[in-house]
Amino acid sequence: MLRSKFEEELEKLYNQFYAMGTEVVGQLNKAVRSFVTHDRELAREVIEKDEVVNEFESKLEKKSLEIIALQQPVSQDLRTVITVLKASSDVERMGDHAASIAKATIRMKGEERIAVVEKQINEMGKAVKQMLEEAFEAYINLDSDRAYEIAASDEKIDNYFRDIQNLAIEEIKKQPATLFAGKEYFQVIIFLERIGDYARNICEWIVYLETGKIIEM
């Protein structure tokens, strides 16, 4: 195979990972929207589309392994492939978590809810979505300085996580009939918090991709 053909394959892999990321940002956005607007139709759409995310992962894994085995890439090229190979699992898990939020939307049918908590969950969802979008932008721009900044914004998400739990506990005490909804809130914010955690991991891989350094943010 000609070198130029190899470069083309590599660029395609790089872009496909970004495409997978874009897909998951959309999934997260719709999942949170379905949850806070109680839109089960939209939730079902997210659940169905999780398959697309899973297929992205298997394709990217297969392609990465094929490139490593057949082309034996080195230095930056190798790092491009390794990053996709490693980080695609994280993106797939983000997709899983978005689907889990959508499933919570469906279970919530007819349950008594807590509007102030859902408002906060919406805000937390927006913060996570922003972090995720920025992480994929930093990836496509190969910008490890930005990656460090974005990873630091995970703190904001951790604050939402803590505050929403306290708020929900106070509210459920006042209205015990919201307990089932409360259970879903406690779990949905875990999914959001984990997505933030995975986004931080993507940032670590951007640094590896640009610098070759394996770091812990």
Add this chain to the structure above:
Amino acid sequence: MLRSKFEEELEKLYNQFYAMGTEVVGQLNKAVRSFVTHDRELAREVIEKDEVVNEFESKLEKKSLEIIALQQPVSQDLRTVITVLKASSDVERMGDHAASIAKATIRMKGEERIAVVEKQINEMGKAVKQMLEEAFEAYINLDSDRAYEIAASDEKIDNYFRDIQNLAIEEIKKQPATLFAGKEYFQVIIFLERIGDYARNICEWIVYLETGKIIEM
């Protein structure tokens, strides 16, 4: 480098992944034990030792990348390295989740609890631990037939997950003072359920390692 030296390195990598797995099984075991026996001392030990698991991951990642870059392994050898590279993130996340359970133990200090729920969480924890142990055994024995069986046992964990939620909701309704504990229960079982999910992933990598096939269990 002589071929035999390379083989030695590869075997060491293979064994170190197993050692990391063993470490995480221990962490999970202690985390669940600390949670159900309200042992904050033990919980702190788990939290501190999470660092050891993280170090395992960075070492295994670095070593895997080094082997790929310098030795350009092929076929089964390459698969050995790829499996460690991919699956070590899963094992690290399991360790994170064990630490999260230990942190819940500490937050529960002085809170009113629900004994029947904790008993079930203990059972769920045992099932997850068994699944995990078996997955690492199948890895070290390179037994993909077993890997399929083990992956299927994830269903048992999903049943615990559902049943414990229902039980906890009923019990909190009866004793509203247990709400804070209830929040922790809802979250601890998510961590356990996710560990089961990661164990299923390890099983997928065992199949890849033995057969070269990338599958979804």
